[in-house]
Amino acid sequence: MTDSPPEGFDGAGTGAGSNPVDSIDWEGLRKQARDIMSRAYAPYSHFPVGAAALVDDGRVVVGCNVENAAYGVALCAECGLISALHASGGGKLTAFTCVDLRGNLLMPCGRCRQLLWENGGPDLLVDTARGVVPMSAVLPDAFGSEDLNR
Ligand code: THU
Numbered sequence: 175m176t177d178s179p180p181e182g183f184d185g186a187g188t189g190a191g192s193n194p195v196d197s198i199d200w201e202g203l204r205k206q207a208r209d210i211m212s213r214a215y216a217p218y219s220h221f222p223v224g225a226a227a228l229v230d231d232g233r234v235v236v237g238c239n240v241e242n243a244a245y246g247v248a249l250c251a252e253c254g255l256i257s258a259l260h261a262s263g264g265g266k267l268t269a270f271t272c273v274d275l276r277g278n279l280l281m282p283c284g285r286c287r288q289l290l291w292e293n294g295g296p297d298l299l300v301d302t303a304r305g306v307v308p309m310s311a312v313l314p315d316a317f318g319s320e321d322l323n324r
Pocket of ligand 1: 248252281
């Protein structure tokens with residue numbers, strides 16, 4: 175495995191449209207994340223989160239965080255998103271974004287990185303404050319299903 179992004183990943187020096195990152199409506203995806211963030215149930219942390227992702231068949235799935243009086247069982251926005259993915263027909267995530275109350279981009283927590291890895295793999299494009307990066311850079315040396323089969 176490599177830590178370098180895939181060929182043509184950052185768009186530098188590539189023609190418009192030749193890069194998978196450029197073909198994604200990131201602003202539209204961020205808006206869907208902001209919209210679903212308004213449905214978050216976060217009375218304990220007061221930290222609502224919204225997430226949105228593109229699926230390989232063109233669908234968009236979203237999720238918001240849902241907290242609990244038993245703090246430790248809070249569901250991250252990504253948990254809802256992954257449930258929505260499977261509940262709406264499954265598929266593979268291709269692009270992901272996550273925002274907080276102010277619309278600032280958020281990095282997924284450790285557990286959610288694992289969820290995203292399972293459902294998007296190393297090439298899932300992740301919207302970060304330092305630009306769009308592949309999941310392989312967000313969760314290097316990931317544990318995955320192939321490790322179970324060795
Ligand atoms: N949270 C998410 O929804 N996603 C993340 O990746 C980070 C944390 C939520 C969980 C909790 O409801 C609140 O943010 C504060 O940690």
